Amino acid sequence: MLSIERRGFLLSGATALSSVLLDGRAKANVQSKKEPKRLPPPTPLRRGARLRAVNPGTWIDPETDFNPLVERLAAEGWTLDIPDSVRRQWRYFSGRDSQRSNDLEAAWNDPTLDGLVYVGAGWGGARVLETGFRFPRRSLWTLGFSDTSSILLAQWATGSRGAIHGSSGGDENQWQRTVNLLKGRLVAPLQGKGVRRGLAVGPLVVTNLTVATHLIGTPWLPDLSGSILVLEDVGEAPYRIDRMLTQWRSCGLLEGVAGIGTGRFSWKGEVEPGDFSMAEILEERLGDQGIPLVMNLPVGHGLPNQALPLGLQARLDGNDGTLSIAG
Numbered sequence: 001m002l003s004i005e006r007r008g009f010l011l012s013g014a015t016a017l018s019s020v021l022l023d024g025r026a027k028a029n030v031q032s033k034k035e036p037k038r039l040p041p042p043t044p045l046r047r048g049a050r051l052r053a054v055n056p057g058t059w060i061d062p063e064t065d066f067n068p069l070v071e072r073l074a075a076e077g078w079t080l081d082i083p084d085s086v087r088r089q090w091r092y093f094s095g096r097d098s099q100r101s102n103d104l105e106a107a108w109n110d111p112t113l114d115g116l117v118y119v120g121a122g123w124g125g126a127r128v129l130e131t132g133f134r135f136p137r138r139s140l141w142t143l144g145f146s147d148t149s150s151i152l153l154a155q156w157a158t159g160s161r162g163a164i165h166g167s168s169g170g171d172e173n174q175w176q177r178t179v180n181l182l183k184g185r186l187v188a189p190l191q192g193k194g195v196r197r198g199l200a201v202g203p204l205v206v207t208n209l210t211v212a213t214h215l216i217g218t219p220w221l222p223d224l225s226g227s228i229l230v231l232e233d234v235g236e237a238p239y240r241i242d243r244m245l246t247q248w249r250s251c252g253l254l255e256g257v258a259g260i261g262t263g264r265f266s267w268k269g270e271v272e273p274g275d276f277s278m279a280e281i282l283e284e285r286l287g288d289q290g291i292p293l294v295m296n297l298p299v300g301h302g303l304p305n306q307a308l309p310l311g312l313q314a315r316l317d318g319n320d321g322t323l324s325i326a327g
Helices: 006-010 024-031 067-075 095-107 125-129 147-155 172-182 209-213 237-250 278-286
Strands: 048-053 079-081 115-116 143-146 163-165 194-198 199-208 228-234 258-268 293-295 311-319 322-325
Touching: 006 199, 048 095, 067 079, 095 115, 095 125, 125 147, 143 147, 143 172, 143 199, 147 199, 147 209, 163 172, 199 209, 209 228, 209 237, 209 311, 237 278, 258 278, 258 311
Parallel strands: 048 079, 048 115, 115 143, 143 163, 199 228, 228 258, 258 293
Antiparallel strands: 194 293, 199 311, 311 322
16 A cells, blocks of 8 residues: 555655756747647537546555445436446556556547546656557547646647546535536636736636646647646645746746636645745746736635636636636
């Protein structure tokens, strides 16, 4: 069994990624990715829809009870396939990289499936992408967060729609928001704290900061130009958040972003005299871009973790601290 400390380390990722000194050409290459051709969105889920659980990351307890999720889906008239592979284990992964890649490929290429639910987390999604996995030219509903942020980002980077950053857990209010998104319905705005005034509209990109940082320089981090960027994280001390955001700034990744929101940055640790608080470092590193900044959105590890769809037009209002899905 993995210790809690070990699982926590896997979840947060290897945060000691070395900064790369980018010359003007390299910096431009990071920012100017070729925009992929966007596919039409997937069809809203109706009764009779079929979904599959996929575990692209760390192994889960073989005794994990999926019945609550199955029952939630059944209440909407949807069925969930739970293959034995989600309970497989190879060291701290849910199978070898090639096995997890094959699972994902099989699911994405199954024409009878209407959506995927990513279960498990920890670490492993980016290793699946590294194997050479390629998304078919198809939009598909997918639900996940944490480590599977890498796969959600990669889906949007290739032009496929339907990725939702969210959890299959939570209370009924949280779950109903996810259901509404899957059914193509409107959802309520999320309330945060307006920190930098202004109004921004653009496609929504939501991710775990650590996971996205480790996609810099890969094809899987989408072009952020004109986007509403929402970041969250867990288990990372403020100085580590500082280090990652400094890399984003140095790479030019925040240049051209229309607006920034921050969700929950959960961390427990000692604060030494002179240390920045988490809120202070987020505002200091993100608040000087001349664009709206909204903090404390109910998104990320912990509760509530309100679902947000990647790629849909969003409206970020730094005046009243709201984030709305425009359609």
